[in-house]
Amino acid sequence: MFSKIASQLRKTNAYTLQDLMHTVRGSYTPAINTELLTEVYNVKQWIEPHIAGTFGGHSKPHNFRFRRVNGKVKMNYRKWSTLPWKPVRKNDAEDSDDEMNEADESDGLVCLKTIPSLDEIPEWVIPSLEKLDVDAVRKHVPNSYGHRLPDYAKASWRDFFDNIKKYEQVPEEASTWPLKEIVDYCNNRRKSPPEVNVTGQTEERVEKLAAIIEEDNTHVTIGKQGKRQPRHVETVVDFSSLAAGSFVAVYCPDYTEVPQIGKVVSRDEETFNIHWYSGKWDSVWSPCYVTQGRKKQPWVDQQVLASAILWDFNLTAGRKLKAKIKNILKAKYASLVVQ
Structure with missing residues (x-):
């Protein structure tokens, strides 16, 4: 999810908080629900005596x-x-x-020596602007970004600074405690579980999953007897050649687009750090960067070794996938991605 938000922000200008919330909502399917929290329960104070x-x-x-x-x-x-x-x-x-x-x-x-009562509603966290140099930020935004901001964004920032004190205000005391409501709801569901409406599509998915679980892929051979190789063979993968500086293709179910390619930055016995590259099957591949403050930093993630499906290969002089590598990866992803 966060990679999708980052990808959307790289190609969308978010000048205000409202712009950011709108961009986050549209970065993922189904749409993400975004809300501005103005009150936060002091759960730490509520549970600390019981830890x-x-x-x-x-x-x-x-x-x-x-x-x-x-x-x-x-x-x-x-x-x-x-x-x-x-x-x-x-x-x-x-x-x-x-x-x-x-x-x-x-x-x-x-974890808990005693159980806190759900009837005791936590107090609100008291917001404070002491650690925020409001005057400095008030000057920095127009001076550094004012010439880039559209009129609506300038007006939004002016309104934010003019009414910033309202963010230190909270209701006198909380009247409801969502955790108690959640527990009560779950208890009621246990007493009267809802009927499950299985659609045709859901039933088809369940049947496919059951077929995969029940599929017998075992195949015994003795010498030349039963020479046919099983469709799925459990093998011990040797990751010794997966080294820093080499290209690697991985399969991360959280990322929908394939191929997923990058360069190995470092590795240990169980994981490796990958500097992501962006590109398509037939396009040029370029290293990805994220902006931190005013500097661009390589976009690096940590992955488990088991997520690597091909490594120790190179791109062409034009920074594209070689035809042989492309065919190998397409076959591997086809066997991994659930349709």
């Missing part, structure tokens, strides 16, 4: 799981979806290097 302890290392894992175990909410984590959940169970801890506190018991980490 079991200081969290550490939680920026590294990519997957988290929360479950209710014996009346307590416990958390498990793992770096990748193919790895087992941590912490390990006590039964398995003897064969593992991972250590667990006894307070964690055997099914995860306890």
